[in-house]
Amino acid sequence: MSQIDPETARKVAKLARIAVPDADLPRLAQELSGILTFMEELNAVDVTGVEPMVSVSPMRLKRRADGVTDGGMQDKVLANAPDAREGFFTVPKVVE
Amino acid sequence: MLDLAFTPPAPKVIAGAREDWELVIGMEVHAQVASAAKLFSGAATRFGAEPNSNVSFVDAAMPGMLPVLNEYCIEQAVRTGLGLRATINLTSAFDRKNYFYPDLPQGYQISQLYHPLVGEGEVRVDLAPGVARMVRIERIHVEQDAGKSIHDMDPALSFVDLNRTGVALMEIVSRPDIRGPEEAAAYVTKLRQILRYLGTCDGNMQNGNLRADVNVSICRPGAYERFRETGDHGHLGTRCEIKNMNSMRFIQAAIEYEARRQIAIVEDGGKVVQETRLYDPTKGETRSMRSKEEAHDYRYFPCPDLLPLEIEQAWVDDIAATLPELPDAKKARFVEGYGVTEYDADVLTAEREAADFFEAVAAGRDGKAAANWVINELFGRLNKEALAITDSPVSAGQLGGLIDLIASGEISGKIAKDVFEILWSEGGDPARIVEDRGMRQVTDTGALEAAVDAVIAANPAQVEKARANPKLAGWFVGQVMKATGGKANPQAVNDIVAARLGL
Numbered sequence: 001m002s003q004i005d006p007e008t009a010r011k012v013a014k015l016a017r018i019a020v021p022d023a024d025l026p027r028l029a030q031e032l033s034g035i036l037t038f039m040e041e042l043n044a045v046d047v048t049g050v051e052p053m054v055s056v057s058p059m060r061l062k063r064r065a066d067g068v069t070d071g072g073m074q075d076k077v078l079a080n081a082p083d084a085r086e087g088f089f090t091v092p093k094v095v096e
Numbered sequence: 097m098l099d100l101a102f103t104p105p106a107p108k109v110i111a112g113a114r115e116d117w118e119l120v121i122g123m124e125v126h127a128q129v130a131s132a133a134k135l136f137s138g139a140a141t142r143f144g145a146e147p148n149s150n151v152s153f154v155d156a157a158m159p160g161m162l163p164v165l166n167e168y169c170i171e172q173a174v175r176t177g178l179g180l181r182a183t184i185n186l187t188s189a190f191d192r193k194n195y196f197y198p199d200l201p202q203g204y205q206i207s208q209l210y211h212p213l214v215g216e217g218e219v220r221v222d223l224a225p226g227v228a229r230m231v232r233i234e235r236i237h238v239e240q241d242a243g244k245s246i247h248d249m250d251p252a253l254s255f256v257d258l259n260r261t262g263v264a265l266m267e268i269v270s271r272p273d274i275r276g277p278e279e280a281a282a283y284v285t286k287l288r289q290i291l292r293y294l295g296t297c298d299g300n301m302q303n304g305n306l307r308a309d310v311n312v313s314i315c316r317p318g319a320y321e322r323f324r325e326t327g328d329h330g331h332l333g334t335r336c337e338i339k340n341m342n343s344m345r346f347i348q349a350a351i352e353y354e355a356r357r358q359i360a361i362v363e364d365g366g367k368v369v370q371e372t373r374l375y376d377p378t379k380g381e382t383r384s385m386r387s388k389e390e391a392h393d394y395r396y397f398p399c400p401d402l403l404p405l406e407i408e409q410a411w412v413d414d415i416a417a418t419l420p421e422l423p424d425a426k427k428a429r430f431v432e433g434y435g436v437t438e439y440d441a442d443v444l445t446a447e448r449e450a451a452d453f454f455e456a457v458a459a460g461r462d463g464k465a466a467a468n469w470v471i472n473e474l475f476g477r478l479n480k481e482a483l484a485i486t487d488s489p490v491s492a493g494q495l496g497g498l499i500d501l502i503a504s505g506e507i508s509g510k511i512a513k514d515v516f517e518i519l520w521s522e523g524g525d526p527a528r529i530v531e532d533r534g535m536r537q538v539t540d541t542g543a544l545e546a547a548v549d550a551v552i553a554a555n556p557a558q559v560e561k562a563r564a565n566p567k568l569a570g571w572f573v574g575q576v577m578k579a580t581g582g583k584a585n586p587q588a589v590n591d592i593v594a595a596r597l598g599l
Contacts, residue, residue, distance in 0.1 A: 011393075015194070015393055015395065017196055054398075054403055054404055055403055059403060060403070060406065061165060061402060061403040061404065061405050061406065062164050062165065063164070063165050063166070063167035063170075064133075064138065064164045064165065064166050064167065065166075065167065065168070066131050066132050066133050066166050066167070066168030066169070067132060067133060067138065068132050068133050068138060068139070068140040069133070069138030070133075070137055070138035070139045070152035070153075070154075071137075071138070071139035071140055071149060071150045071151055071152050072149055073149075073151075074146060074147070074148045074149045074151075077148050077151045077153075077156050077258070078148060083253075085253075085255070086147070086249075086255070087146055087147040087148055087149075087257075088147050088148065088246070088249075088255035088256055088257055089148070089198070089255070089256040089257075089258070090250070090253045090254070090255055090256070091198045091253065091254050091256060092252070092253065092254070093247065093250075093251075093252055093253055093254050094197070094198055094245060094247070094254045095247070
């Protein structure tokens with residue numbers, strides 16, 4: 001049985017950039033554990049030799065030809081940016 | 097395919113304070129696919145465009161936008177795999193590698209972790225004539241590039257350009273078969289050469305179109321052989337990954353530094369920590385990227401926007417049928433067919449265009465003479481003037497014509513260099529130039545004898561000296577050459593001088 005402890009819940013939240021107050025972590029951990037436990041019921045099914053199904057209809061992955069058909073709209077791309085200067089998105093400094 | 101025989105080199109050994117150490121290196125090379133549009137969108141890949149102008153809403157990760165695969169990028173990756181003698185997987189799949197960074201608007205990179213397009217292959221890395229390392233390729237997967245962040249335009253802000261976001265990359269992953277800094281640089285050089293032959297990546301390292309992550313560890317002599325026998329990584333040291341290098345010189349310097357750093361740690365009784373490091377070229381050091389350590393939990397999962405990629409064997413066969421002759425085969429053929437040395441064959445085959453030029457010059461002529469002229473005169477001059485072979489002012493036809501004039505004895509090698517100068521700066525037909533400017537070699541024995549006699553008559557003292565010391569006969573040859581403006585056949589003059597002086 002997969003058990004998610006509050007510390008793991010904190011890590012998952014951080015990786016997903018979701019702010020979770022410390023007080024909420026135990027409850028979140030419990031909920032996540034419940035979901036995993038529920039999903040683990042699927043492990044009871046024997047799938048030996050069964051090809052994983054990736055789509056309900058037999059479809060081939062769509063492809064495009066190598067042609068330039070898009071772009072050239074800096075203004076639209078930047079339109080929703082909270083801050084943009086000189087054609088760039090600008091964000092608080094990311095120091096490497 | 098014809099390949100030249102080789103033996104592997106000895107691994108590089110670095111002497112620590114206490115004992116000797118060897119290096120074990122594996123590389124991940126990111127090669128930008130040469131395509132007009134991006135991997136999953138119709139935006140252009142052109143370098144140097146206005147910021148954020150090569151960006152579609154797919155690249156900008158606007159809600160609801162879906163990726164559609166550029167088939168040509170897959171064709172290019174398959175071609176690359178075939179060029180590296182690798183297996184092509186007819187079924188592969190795309191996965192999401194999740195992390196947050198301002199130049200990755202999706203919040204994930206679409207990559208191929210579980211089912212890469214290309215499987216195991218190999219690259220022969222030539223190090224010296226007859227010495228080469230066979231480096232095994234583990235896999236090649238296709239993935240999206242990220243955008244570019246510029247940190248020095250404002251003290252408080254980073255500037256983000258998404259033009260690169262979503263451009264197709266091939267990540268070429270080697271086995272840990274590289275055994276020294278020079279081998280690592282030679283490996284990247286060879287990969288770049290093959291990619292350029294195939295036309296699947298332009299290999300421009302300065303623009304970042306080819307860059308390498310280098311995994312370095314150290315081991316005691318003998319440990320690597322035990323690893324190869326057993327496949328057990330426990331025989332090897334803990335590795336560190338040096339990220340994102342785009343210069344052969346930096347790759348070598350970074351590996352050298354990193355190996356010595358690890359040796360110092362281990363000899364001091366410490367332990368190497370597995371981590372990602374950055375090379376700082378100004379300091380010549382590698383340093384830890386601790387800031388990113390915690391983020392290295394990519395939570396890969398299959399990309400729900402893309403079905404598995406199924407390709408057909410017939411399509412792969414069609415691509416295989418269009419592969420050009422690759423560097424190893426071309427080099428072997430040059431050695432066998434033209435009688436040039438392995439070293440010269442290396443120089444001639446470094447670029448496909450240069451090899452084609454050489455073959456045009458050598459067709460129906462002496463291969464060695466053609467190689468000499470192409471390498472020493474033409475390449476030398478092109479290098480000096482920073483010109484590519486495709487910009488050469490002297491054509492293969494002109495150079496071939498020049499070689500014909502030497503072969504037929506019409507001009508001497510010395511005069512030929514003057515003709516080459518004229519071809520370079522003025523152009524024209526070499527035979528015509530020789531004719532019009534009276535550069536033809538004098539082989540008429542009567543005229544040469546008269547010239548020799550004149551020099552002998554004018555220099556009785558030198559004649560005495562030369563009779564006592566035959567080595568001085570060369571002085572007379574020189575005088576005659578001078579008197580004839582370099583047009584005398586030196587061998588004929590030599591013979592006449594020797595006869596006249598009774599040597």
